[in-house]
Amino acid sequence: MTFTIPRIPGIDFAAPGKQFGYLEIDHSDNEYDAAVIPSPIAVINGGDGPTALLIAGTHGDEFEGQILLQELIRAVDADAVTGRLIVLPALNICAVREGRRVASVDRKNLNRAMPGNADGGPAEQIAAIVAEELISLADYVLDIHSGGTASEYVASSFVYPGPTPELWAAKVAAVEAFNAPYSVAVKPMMKTGSISGAADLAGVPMISTELGGRGTVSVPILRRARAGLRSLLDHWGVLKDEGSRSARAEAVQWVELTGASAVHSTLAGLMEPVAELGQRVRAGELVARVHPVEELDRPAKEFHAPMDGVVAVVRHPTVVNIGTTLVNIAVDHGSTPPKGNDATF
Template identity: 35%
Template sequence: MTDIPNVRLIGIDFEREGKSHGYIGIQHSTTRSCYYWVPLPITCIKNSSGPTVLLISGIHGDEYEGQIALSKLAANLQPVDITGRVLILPMANFPAAKTGARTSPIDDGDLNRLFPGEANGSVSQQIAAYMEHALMAISDFVIDLHAGGSSIMHVAAAIVVAEEDAVRFQQQMALAQAFGAPYTIVYASRSQPHFGKIALTASARQGAIAIGAELGGAGSVTSNSLSLTELGLIRVLHKIGVLAGISNAPPPMRTQVLSSDRPDTMIWAMEAGLFEPAVTVGSSVRRGDVAGRIHVVDSPGYPSTEYRFDEDGVVTVARFMTQVQRGDCLYRIAFRPGHSPGSHE
């Protein structure tokens, strides 16, 4: 493992057979506690030889399905159940997860924009560095669980940042199919400027086959979204070959593949006000359809502004919070196979 000087392991040994719980400690001196370390909880379950799977949630602290599902898995999964090694990191950005925020209250770090991190950087940069150069570096597979957080709803979907190598891409798609979400959204690896800084591409840099998932949002959890998360994890672990025995999970539903290979698939608020949505996640839309309206309520008689979709597609992201400022994302869409910009499906 790469040496990250301000990181220590407490109660955990990734080479030990059996099951252990512990912490990744990130040194952070404060007025309240001069020798404090930020404790990232982690579980290692190891039995014999086999692939290593890293399960991540809490990269954004206000996304909860993954945190609950991985907490339950860490408690219930036993060494006898697996062949290989499973690493479970349920609160990757621990300071953010403890406060229920997207970013860290220590340094305002968005962990999913900081990979590969810096060994001597801020707390969030050190977390990113340790995750990529220590955890991802020893992993054969990585599953990164997300949701829409406090501000948006996201359609339930497996997420694939497409590998350029055809064999690796097929492995990604096989895991996405096994996860069994209603949608699988495939992003071209260079379609977004920040993709080089996210956990999925960091995992790929270290040689792991990685997929993500988006599983709800609005800062909440439903029984349906949690069930999808838990069953998806079981099916993926079986697909990889780590989970022994016969799965009790039902077979995955057929997933609808969408592509999002351009950065201009969002509608942005251009003024502050109250947002009235016209559609929600999963809606099929056509170019020219009304997306919603923004009302400037504190200016009596001021006309509302209407927003329309520029493309045909499926709504994958919809704003949940009604109050908006200029620059807030209102919607994001993805496309069915065969779509070309400007075309009608």
């Protein structure tokens, strides 16, 4: 028995072993003249067991996940897998090639493009394949992000609560298995068109990550995420003989981003961070200043924490404009996951 997807030719998702191929994305412009843009995919099938869909490169300037999944593809053979790994290490391939959040070919944020459009631009076509074809094959999904060139996050898992008690329990267990220092919870469907939202709609447990940022790779974060990925796959029952990697190093600190978390600049200029990433702050505490560039007689403007909490995200590029997010303050829940409510599930 074979199972193929037309936009992923050459891959038989039912076949045992390790296979390599591409998502074929049709596009025609000055650079891509009636061409196919290939987004790489690996399928590692060890037989009966769950399927884990692993994604990186949704944004091209987020590198830890791309490295982790490239390593995994090369290190893991089918005989080490119980079930199936579907691995997309450079999902938005045009953005990955450019090292940018979105690709110049369409300037579309792939993590806002779900469920996509099979006849749309490159990001919309990729989104359609992921949302309509690949998520439906999966028992679990991991989408690895970091802050990219524009920001830096506390090293964290990143999850939507809900949408049901059962899915939320599965996500919490996955967060604990991945064992990043923090887990950031955000309101369900915080951003329309996200892969997390598509997995929720499909009823598939999914966690994402935010592994640092600043447009580079952190050696300590990468080391911890490498162990966390193996532990997570062991928890999901996809890798054989990984039990020793599942030891929990420490309790995860849960924080929550809310509608009041972001501190936006009301002045164009140069940002001076005052509060540091991971710092606990009180409501009203100074967290950043913005210095005007041209108006030399105008003092720097101060920005303050809107609530008690943890500095979870800090802007990286110094030049800011009106409306730029300077920092995000997250509500601190300690080692206890936020509880759902009737509006959540």
